[in-house]
Amino acid sequence: MLELMPVRRADGARNAARIVSAARQLIDERGSDLVLDEVARRAGVGSPTLYRNFPARPDLLAVVYQDEANELIGLATELLDAPDAGTALFAWLDSFADHVGSLPPLALAVTGCTPEHPGPIFERWYAALSVAATGLLDRAQDSGAVRTGIDATGLLALVGTIAVLDPRHYQFRPMELIRGGLTT
Template identity: 45%
Template structure:
């Protein structure tokens, strides 16, 4: 191993990679997962060689973009842990979650379509991160929820809504889900 290979990436290389990811996210949302790499490089103002140096294959780029999307969803959940109203925080994140599932699923599948072992590993990691975020939000909101409700229950219900319809309708279903999940107080409470 050469001494150069142990060095941290240069600042311009890090900026280029971040720029490529940001532009790829935009272009993939506009054009779909089969978009030409040349278009991404051109829009980023970066040469094709630089694009391929950072992301040697289409799968590498798609994985990086989707992983970034999962990180953003989980960061949003972490930020919401500081919200004053835990139940509002949970449902704000679930709203983001169903939009993510409804709109990013094709990207996740395209990113992992080449290798089953890679798909299993990546999906396990992404699933664990999302579940941990949901678990923290459900745990904080637990006093306002049915006592037997788990993060796994909430994610299954929200995922079902997201997979059954488009993002707009999935958001509506999650809003309806809230009234079914919220604990009733006072005289209206039953069993």
């Protein structure tokens, strides 16, 4: 798993978890343009506690995004034991698409980069997600559920590109096309 937060005392860990949870709620409600004092109020902690744990906005955003990436990595690990390798792969790709589609401004805000120039944090997350996808893709290919000759990097790039499109214009049809194009 990816790890950005240092080890803390129990009370400090609880406060940090409350801050991250509050930030996630606010991001879900309003996007990644967080006001840190509002995060502190929502978490029930003082501003000094927030700034002691997360000195700058990108520090907090990085942990929120890290948690999302870790959930996807954990899901991939769980799905490696699913009885149907093809269904497992597509379930994970759907989750990946939701993740990418809902969080690109957050990811860019965290890393301070642009889609054309990813920074080292973003590259580390992408590499970890690629490893997770590779396990599922290899298993699906070995079982004959999906075509061979496709690699995880290309597949994630394709799904990620589609995921950032405005969903009102396609109502999930592009993911159906990907599914149809990959299955044997």
